[in-house]
Amino acid sequence: MNVEQARFNMIEQQIRPWDVLDAGVLSLLAMVKREDFVPAAYRALAFVDTEVPLPEGQCMLAPRVEARMLQEAQVQRHERVLEIGAGSGFMAALLGHRAQSVVTMENRPALARMARENLRRALSSNVVVRDGDGAQGLPGEAPFDAIVLSGSVSSVPQALLEQLRPGGRLLAIVGQEPVMRAVRITRQPQGGYTTVELFDTVAPALDGFAPPTRFTF
Numbered sequence: 001m002n003v004e005q006a007r008f009n010m011i012e013q014q015i016r017p018w019d020v021l022d023a024g025v026l027s028l029l030a031m032v033k034r035e036d037f038v039p040a041a042y043r044a045l046a047f048v049d050t051e052v053p054l055p056e057g058q059c060m061l062a063p064r065v066e067a068r069m070l071q072e073a074q075v076q077r078h079e080r081v082l083e084i085g086a087g088s089g090f091m092a093a094l095l096g097h098r099a100q101s102v103v104t105m106e107n108r109p110a111l112a113r114m115a116r117e118n119l120r121r122a123l124s125s126n127v128v129v130r131d132g133d134g135a136q137g138l139p140g141e142a143p144f145d146a147i148v149l150s151g152s153v154s155s156v157p158q159a160l161l162e163q164l165r166p167g168g169r170l171l172a173i174v175g176q177e178p179v180m181r182a183v184r185i186t187r188q189p190q191g192g193y194t195t196v197e198l199f200d201t202v203a204p205a206l207d208g209f210a211p212p213t214r215f216t217f
Helices: 002-016 023-031 040-045 063-073 090-098 109-121
Strands: 080-084 100-106 127-132 144-153 163-176 179-187 193-201
Touching: 002 063, 023 063, 023 090, 063 090, 063 144, 063 163, 063 179, 063 193, 080 090, 090 109, 090 127, 090 144, 100 109, 109 127, 109 144, 109 179
Parallel strands: 080 100, 080 144, 100 127, 144 163
Antiparallel strands: 163 179, 179 193
16 A cells, blocks of 8 residues: 555545545645554554544544544644544644643543554653543543544533633534534633534444433323
8 A cells, every 4th residue: 555645545535525625634634644654554544534443432523524524623732632532642732733742531441552652652742641531521620722522422521611711612423323513612711612513423432431311201
């Protein structure tokens, strides 16, 4: 496989057509080596428009979804970011290039170890992996300028929204299959939150979040 050609094709044929037009995001995707964050057995899938299997039944999101989430988070160089769901560490590595610092939480020890090792090899010195349930975030280290949920939830916990700085953004994929939607929730300086619906997609559920309510009659 011609890796650089495959990377170019991923960006031009999958990511750019999905309304990812931020030049900084596109150049970052060309620079950060996605294949180094993919398990060796699935290296051939690194640039394919699909989710990539990870240990313990988890997976990396499809490249176009990761790229769009990164773009919509609008992270600036002076900002502190919290990611929920480290997975292999790839999104945290991308965020680390945009932010001042990143904390990424992972409640599966095997994945936390994988993310730490991948980030260490990628020289992502401003990214820290924390073991733990991300549904409650990190109130002791709040507030954050951006919070990114790398997976889907049936609803966004209020505990996470309260950890945003005024003007801070939370990115999440909300809903249940087959209908899910990526949203950006912004904490307003004067109080309250505003929600912008971004795009429709489907993503695996994040661990540790409340399951959807089921009504019985």
